[in-house]
Amino acid sequence: MSVKDVYDYTDKLKNQLIKDKKVLEISKEFLKITENAERMKFVEKLLIEYRLMAEDMKVKSCKSNATSELHRKKGNEFYTEKKFLDAMESYNKSLCFAESGSDNIGIAYANRSAVYFETQLYSKCLENIQLAKDNNYPMKNMGKLDKRKNLCLELIKTDHDAKNANDPVRGKYFKLNQKLNKKLPFLAECLEVKSNDTFGRYIVTKKALAPGDIVCIEEPFSTFLLPNCSYKYCANCLNDNSLDLIACQQCTSTLFCSDDCAKIGYEKFHKYECGIIDELNFLGTKILRLALRTFFEAFYVCNQNLNELKALMKENEGSTATIFDFDDPFDKKNILQAIDALAMNSGRDQSDLFQRSGIVAIMCNLYLKFTPLKDILPTEADEDFFRCFIFKQTQIAACNYHGLYNGVVKLMEICDDPGYGSGSFPFCSLINHSCAPNLVRLNLGPKNFIVINRPIPAGGQLFDNYGFHHCLETFEQRQLGLLNQYRFKCSCEACEGKFALYNDLSHVDRNFYDIYGGDIEKLMHFDFERAIEKFESYCLYLKKYDKYYPCYEISSLQECLLQALKMFSSSKSKMQLCIR
Template identity: 25%
Template sequence: MTQADDIYLRFSAHFAKNHSLHFPTYLKKFGALKTHLDRMNFVFTDFEKVDSIFKIDEKTDAAAVEHRKKGNIFYHSDDYRNALDCYTASIMTAKSVEVLALAYGNRSAALLKLNLYRECLTDIERALQNGYPDDLKPKLIARRQYCEVQQVEPKKYYQPPPKISESERNPLIQSAKNCVKIVKNVEWGRHVVATRDIKIGEVLAVESAYASVTSEDTSVHCHECLDLCYNPIPCDKCTQTLYCNAACKDKAFSYHQYECLILFALSSKFVRFAKRLALKTVLVARNEWKNCDTDSDRSEEEYHSDRFKEISHFLTHTHLRSKHDLLSQTIVACQFYYLLKNHTSFLNGDINEDRLKEVLLIMVLICMSHAIVICEQSSDLKIGQIGEGIFSFCDLFNHSCCPNVMGYNHGTTIVLRANNAIKKGEQCFLSYGPNYMNSNLDVRQQILMKIHFFTCKCRPCQENWPTVPEMESLFSAWTEWQLKNADINQAKNKLQQLLKIAEEKDPTARDSEIKNLLRICFSIFGNRRQI
């Protein structure tokens, strides 16, 4: 069962008890509606009857104590990494400063065991500032004295993304180099092509996310900037957000003041984080969507002037969605609207409620198909998802199962690099997830149709290329072993060697060995998990 199906079935169960119409008749009437506003109004009528399913957030010391006890069990079993997560959960849920101080103190002990000395010192100070018990202070002071003598440089969990020089900056596309341009035709719609020959490894664009959210299962990433942080601080009111420092916490206030107490109601599995991204995008763009025309076409010259207007023009695929799917997404958008209306001050002022309803549904539909995964790489070179973001320029790239462009995450910024040598006039492609190297044709087509509503006709799909087994050459195995600990200096040294080989070899679309090793090197420069 999908997350959308879950809320759909819950709504259906409520409907069966409280509605005079048979559900098939209701669904038929819903399917006949033509506008987003009509769909929202039709469904929202029933939301006035289901407030009991929405629970509003509340910090409790009892929950914080339980999390701390679980952390102590992990700690005494020498499982310091899981202990750390439990102590962070205790910090998130603590209501009183006394319980908060104990949680900070316990987390500092786990941080020490994980050799995170700077983070340990910071948590010790936080524990003391919140009134750490006098009888426990000697251990805390001794811990601080030990950490203070450790010579530790501040950790950087990703390299700064490359900067585009003024001489190379695209005058029409804010985040791109002048080696690409946006064109439009009947076959491909708006898409990106090269304006000159582009070398493998060359940067095409550097774009920050307009809005982003963390995955549900991470407690070591800032909910504002998504930076890796092992000692985050909580929101003062809710139990759902964490920040790497006070600056990010203050920056997030502009939108978090509205989502703060309602995120808990959206934390169940049926509101996956792509949908939470839709809500956050609407909140971040509070002053931008009020007069935004989502139906008009836009020229390339307008592209760089307003990123939200670009995002609002992404395809919603409304006409391709089943009635069940469209109803499911409308239910989620109604849930957002209901909570904003009844449990926040978001609608105070000059908010047009009908416009808000439309924008919420549009963004839910957009984020379900257009959200881009934000990843990090672990020391064993495995890639893991830490969140999703919405990007205005990256989304203009069409999909290929053998892309000639790859995206690398530096925080919430995506660096687009050429994965092949790209000729002048050639279209630039990204992968929307499926790749011929690790997924067969049927699997790729099913994923793309389900999420993006198209049948892929790229060369690997037309020719049914076989998947690629793991590299077995000595060169590949030796290079991967050398990069195994995701060492920045080793990656920089290897990168020059690999780029030279790539230029001499001129790798074709199916020559994956060199390109795979280049991908590993460039990923090491981006987001990296430490423990």
């Protein structure tokens, strides 16, 4: 059995126990254990016994000029095909693998400058030309670089660098357009949290909201960048910076957008991850990696003082506080307490606890055995605290961590795009699910923006979608998926009313195609002018015809609204890399 991630080790353990006919015996012993720390020690002992616990690093990439040159060659192929976004990713890989002091570093920067020149990002072109010169760019090719520099300077003089200016469209559409909550200025004042036996804690609006209203812009407490996006985004702030990134000098898969982000990222988390980054990328899942990042963020906001963090978590035991309950919602210790008090995924059986104990034990062992973390956890009690913190966060994560997404996807099709990262958001985690949601979440870097896409009356509840939409999946598929992943039976309006799939929805407006026909295809081909021209019209239509929901027209324009917002959320420079 090949190993794909950390779960495969616990699956191997289960299979071995079955083979040895020890399942019943082990299950009885495990059932007697009531403390998570002891559960993890019990499973860890079994993993060691069956030689499934890492004794050394199995995956580790080193700086290599040969590998750097392979990525550069691939980037050149993309460049020739005018696939500039792919070219930039390959050049960043080349930069990451280049050995210290080699001319491969300078050549990678020079190649990036060529992409920026072609996409009319002249300021970035000049910056990368200088970086190339500062990093051993071959003298024999310097004339070509100087020629590009001179052309850039001329084009900037003639004001052809306007596309490097700040994007006014993003500023217009991505801001709170409701009266602000004085205490929580990242939220609309009309939002409040309520609680009952049916919904638990949930969010309602005190005033009517309309499609296009932006009611929340929330920063995460902690974030994690997916490994397959590590050459396109800053590992610390998760902004793409038009892929103008700085490589870590030690590992081969971490980049930052600036020296400041590199310094902060190293101090917060990368000094613990750098030496094991390839193993983490190989074994770790999104939930585990973000749970670990949440610990490092918590440790950092507690002044890297373990006793201070322990005391804070002890004080928060049993808390049900939300972000609304704290006097200073921008104090990261308060945000940590709100995250720690989020509802955990209940209803998990002993098999799940056994597996969770195993995967957390394996990941924590990596840090305790191979990183500087062992120096700040000197006692067994300290190690137990670390493991239990991660264990609890994995329980919280299943219902409360949010994926970070961008880009344009196909109309009303299930998309396997995993996004570019994950984040922990104490407010957004209070919003319940519906298979017919009345809002969409979008991301700028790590921020969560909540945009209303159906009218919500005063007193109405806000509903997000947890990945099971009536347009995309049948009633039976949604019920099974939500039960397996989130442990609840959905009774939203779409499930109660047996709403149809997108292609089976009724048509209610015979004039729809004359006005909006072809819009989605144009938006998917980055028709920026169309998006600006029609955006207000989409919002008005969604409000006017909501009484006919569910119908083909509303679902189509909800998608148009989403695609337009995704375009507005992308920086113009990123768009230029995509479309040229």
